[in-house]
Amino acid sequence: MNVVIDLVISGVLAVGGLFGLIGSFGMLKLREPMQRLHAPTEATTVGVGAILIAATVIGWQNGIANWHGVLITIFLLVTAPMSALMLAKAHRHLAQPKLPDTGTDAQWASDPPPRDDGD
Numbered sequence: 001m002n003v004v005i006d007l008v009i010s011g012v013l014a015v016g017g018l019f020g021l022i023g024s025f026g027m028l029k030l031r032e033p034m035q036r037l038h039a040p041t042e043a044t045t046v047g048v049g050a051i052l053i054a055a056t057v058i059g060w061q062n063g064i065a066n067w068h069g070v071l072i073t074i075f076l077l078v079t080a081p082m083s084a085l086m087l088a089k090a091h092r093h094l095a096q097p098k099l100p101d102t103g104t105d106a107q108w109a110s111d112p113p114p115r116d117d118g119d
Helices: 002-029 038-061 068-095
Strands: none
Touching: 002 038, 038 068
16 A cells, blocks of 8 residues: 555656646746746646645655645645736736727726716
């Protein structure tokens, strides 16, 4: 049974390392800030989470109750998408790129509402 658990842990570590490598490669190759945003977000949530889960399982296998890895993984899964959203919104508001027309009378959600001067 130990061999099966060791193979599963090795597989999870390999997946975590692969996602870390892909995230690093994405940071180097993607040019625009909005494109670069996805590489570290995915590498953080999947790569680091997989490595922390594997480390926690190794600790449990050795008789050490280690909940730090699980708690850090949950924290990463909750905060990484929200931080990516905040970075994207900050970039959108600072860069003010021209957005395409919505095709309706409605505006984009990030556009400021039209001013009513009371005339």
